[in-house]
Amino acid sequence: MIQSMTGYGKCVLQLPTKKISIEIKSLNSKSLDLNVRMPSIYREKELSIRKNIASALNRGKIDFSLYMEITGEETTTSVNEPVVKKYMSQLKNVVDGDATELLKMAVRMPDALSTDRDEIDKEEWKAIENEIASALQKINTYRSEEGLALETDFKKRIANIDALLNDVIKMDPERVEGVRERLRKGIADIKEKVDENRFEQELVYYIEKFDITEEKVRLHNHLEYFIKTLDSNESNGKKLGFIGQEMGREINTIGSKSNYAPMQKLVVQMKDELEKIKEQLLNVL
Template identity: 50%
Template sequence: MLISMTGFGKATLELENKKVSIEIKSLNSKQLDINTRIPNLYKEKDLVLRNEIKNQLERGKVELSVFIESVGTDKETKINKPIVEAYYQQLSELSSELGIPMDKEPILQTIVKLPDALKTEHQELDEEEWNQIFAGFKSAVADLNSFRKQEGEALQVDIFERIANIEKLLKEVPQYEAKRIETVKTRINDNLKDFVEKQNVDKNRFEQEIIYYLEKLDITEEKVRLENHCKYFIETANNGKSIGKKLGFIAQEIGREINTLGSKANDSDIQKIVIQMKDELEKIKEQLLNVL
């Protein structure tokens, strides 16, 4: 069963004093590429999240975002009383020395803007809260995997249909083969007839050379290999996991046989079939870029 690399998952948690939204999405990529956007409070768990993504998703360009809506925040700002008191004492002394009246309210507003008047205290990560968030994260990943499977089923239907089209086109080739061989043989005979007669060439030997040449143009082997590659492609897709790259290699082999078939054909009708095969194969390759 094919699995797509494209997917999206989401989970929302209502905790004691905050609402946490977790979103994770993935796109196709040759390797696993992870980008996380999480609040500072949970930064220490970044590696844990990445390892879980690696185990569950295997490959793709993955973006994880964690958003928090809360009454408080992961950091709390407080007035640094000793510093504020020291500032106020110095300003009071300066006011007396200079004989300038000091308005208390504007002075306090000014003091809190001075360096170190405010201090920020970071909250510690609560393990019980983290466990709930991690469970929500795994739920979002499960949703993403479910999405990937649905997308994979759609990809499989399309790809299998195109493989079937290639097999169907391959079955149309034999009807043109007898005419093709006869056309090539006639062309050779016509082109070399005068030369053979004038040069007194051994006609039996000449006939053997023509047969040898026609054997070089035989496409039976290519047809058999192409048919086998198509069957192997379907078997691999039905019985494997994380097989996007392997299917890509098989598609290359299918393409190689189609190209050889075209180069040997020397027949316009078979060439038309080959072009249709190539068109189907290119669409298969495009779809395989998104298969896990």
Template identity: 50%
Template structure:
């Protein structure tokens, strides 16, 4: 069964002082493109997370976000009183000189200035990390489940379009004999007009006629097209991460359809070929999202 590259997974955990939500989103991409937004305390685990993502996702544009809601006061944040006092001692004379109101909210202004709050970097607790990492793997698993569900939808859509191409190919058959007869009649009509002006070697003419009509025959193209359609469906059923392989198969399908069109020499067959091309383009669009 195929998987989609599009998906979303989320998981949360509650620790003693905070709640952590982890979200993982993925879109289609030719390669694995990872973007991790981690709190500073978890940055040392960046490579571990990347390896876990690479081993589970294959490819895609993946965004990972860790979001922390503190349940109480953040213990590692404190006001740098010396810096605040220093800012105040410098701003107060300026305020007096400019005649600014004594009621102006100077403290609020000061607290927006650099270094008024200092954050002490806490050390990562390995027990806490164990819980967070399990939550991360849960979000990753939810993402993969989403991808599988999307893959089922994609597979049904693509299978229907492959079957449409089969149906259109079968619809070509009634016109094939008619097409050859029309070509033969047209050549004979034109030749009869020239009989009085040129001498004709009847045996050579028959040989050339056979050779020309064989060039218009599309039996081989139909056989190869059927084989490619079968292989496409088998590949979806039996293999994993087949997006690139399916793209190669669609190229082969397109080659046979194009050759049928170039040999058609019949308006109704040309219409069917155009419809087959339309179905194939829709398959290619869907395939861009297949892992």
């Protein structure tokens, strides 16, 4: 079964003094394009997070975000009092203002606030890792559901192309007869006597030149192979894209050889269906 590259997964973890929110979003991309946003306290774990995401999602433009909200009294940031007082003293010599205004300016200065870097608690990180795994599972479920919708659409459009191909097959004898009649009419219009045997030989050559039997057979085989690949465990967007390219070649050749307006209309409809398939294939994993 195919998967879409579009997906979304979110998990929220409530710890004793903080709330951790994890979001993973993905869109289509030719390769893995991973963007990670997380608090600096967890930055040392970024490489392992990237490995887990790459292994679980494989491909796509992926945004991973880990947000931390302090909900308890615990904080790692404190006011650097000596530095702030020194700034306030210096500012008094530069500007007039009361203590409150000077304090507002001082706390914006470098080193006015100090942050203590704590070691990551192992149990806390284990809980966060479990939530990341859960978010990855949710986004994969989302991708599978989107993939099911794409699969349904592909099968409908392949069936449409197959029906149009059957119309082409039914129309082919009429097309050949039309070619024959146009040649006879052309000869009649120039009022020249022709050798019937030579005329038949030239006619056979002309009709063989525009014969589309091989293209019809190959296109039918490609349609069957597309569905077979779609239903297989090895199905992927790139492989289906290659099959789509082969289908396009056969449809284009039928159009160029047909030399018959009603058949060319059917070819245009087949091209339209195939183009819609190709657009959707860009989003298949």
